[in-house]
Amino acid sequence: MDDLQIIADKIRTMEIRGAGRIAVAASAALRDYAKTLRSLNIEEFNRNIDEAAKTLVDTRPTAVSLPNAVALTKRHSSTNVYDAIDEIVSNSDEFIKNAEEALGKIGRIGAERIHDGDVIMTHCNSHAAISIIKTAFDQGKNISVIATESRPRRQGFITIRELNDYGIPTTLIVDSAVRLTMKEVDLVVVGADSISVNGALINKIGTSQLAMAAQEARRNLIVAAETYKFSPRTLLGEMVEIEDRGSEEVIDPEILEELPNVKVRNPAFDVTPAEYIDLIITEVGALPPAMAYTIIKDHLGLEMLP
Ligand code: RUB
Known part of the structure; x- marks a missing residue:
């Protein structure tokens, strides 16, 4: 063990x-x-x-x-x-x-949605989302990326290094610059931690704010998600649990100790409702969020349920 x-x-x-x-x-x-x-x-x-x-x-x-x-x-x-x-x-x-x-399949299917000259916004660090971006770049499309920092763990730094090393022009922004920057964006591409049966996306905290800003600016948001990221238990009505992580990821514990009236919350993920999602790119195709039930039934199997 x-x-x-x-x-x-x-x-x-x-x-x-x-x-x-x-x-x-x-x-x-x-x-x-x-x-x-x-x-x-x-x-x-x-x-x-x-x-x-x-x-x-x-x-x-x-x-x-x-x-x-x-x-x-x-x-x-x-x-x-x-x-x-x-x-x-x-x-x-x-x-x-x-x-x-x-x-690889998600990369190829998702890259169909990216056009020459597109500016793509992404959040956190998703291998599936990056697969789409790299495939579009490999196809010779002249693209660039706006990557969020993704506080508190700053997974955006992993993303910008990976895109930099691939030769993709990339701009880093702080999370609070998402709405201001959205007008320069053509398409938002994010990954998934879970997708529930109603097509809602659970992903890194802040994803829903990208989605809302994208909808306000009439930009499309696509989710890159392997079929094993769909949640069978949500068929039973269960909610996906949102992980709360420690305050030390957000603030120096010594500073927090001096502030007895302050508490820190550090939810690691948030929920983006299906209506903010244009497409979910899986290895079996580009699907609307309303197809989540079919994915769970056909690709995970209802026997996965307890
Ligand atoms: C990572 C995160 C990613 C998804 C998808 O959160 O939210 O967007 O996990 O990633 P954390 P991938 O850093 O807390 O694990 O496409 O690589 O599976």
């Missing part, structure tokens, strides 16, 4: 971050852990796998890619431990391969 615990800690502390990377890391960690359980009987094996799955899932509550990846990896129908391990290894290998391929 030591290696799995190390991955769980890296996800919790955000050394591994972004919904897609979290999912792939968790699936691989569970696969590698399963391989260490050969000496157990099947009941002990299943119990250990369930505990390990819970350890991984409990690290961060919002990105549904994490429980989806863990559920898709751990399911097996064997009564013999060796066969169960084989099934888990093959589930994980398939999940990771599909996740990698999905990024």
Whole structure:
């Protein structure tokens, strides 16, 4: 369990971050852990796998890619431990391969929406959103990007470095400059931590403010999301939990200590209603948010529900 615990800690502390990377890391960690359980009987094996799955899932509550990846990896129908391990290894290998391929497909499908000369605004650091931007650039489109800082963890710095190294002209703005800057933007492209059955997007705090500013300025917003980022549990009426992170990410604890009447809130994600979203780009196509139910049913399976 030591290696799995190390991955769980890296996800919790955000050394591994972004919904897609979290999912792939968790699936691989569970696969590698399963391989260490050969000496157990099947009941002990299943119990250990369930505990390990819970350890991984409990690290961060919002990105549904994490429980989806863990559920898709751990399911097996064997009564013999060796066969169960084989099934888990093959589930994980398939999940990771599909996740990698999905990024390329999303890039190609999403790039169709980007035109020569476009200015694209993006938020936080999303591998899926960046895949679209890089693909459009690779197609020879003369594009540029406005990237938000994404306080408090400043994932925007990861984005600007990545785009810079790819040769894409990029402008960094602070989060509060989104509305002022929107008039220079042609299209907003963001990633997803979760998409609920009603087509709402849960993504990095501030995403909904990009969406509102885009709608006010009559700009389109597209979401780049692999199908494993749709949330089956929202079919049961459950809300996606918004992660609250520590105040030390926002303010120096020593300063906060001098301010007994001040408390700090640090919600890590927010919810953008479906009506602000023009398209969701998945690896199976560009879909309106109203198709979320179909994605959950056809690509995740209702058996994912508890
Ligand atoms: C990251 C974030 C990203 C999504 C999608 O939040 O909100 O937009 O996870 O990313 P955090 P990707 O930094 O808190 O994990 O497309 O890479 O899966």
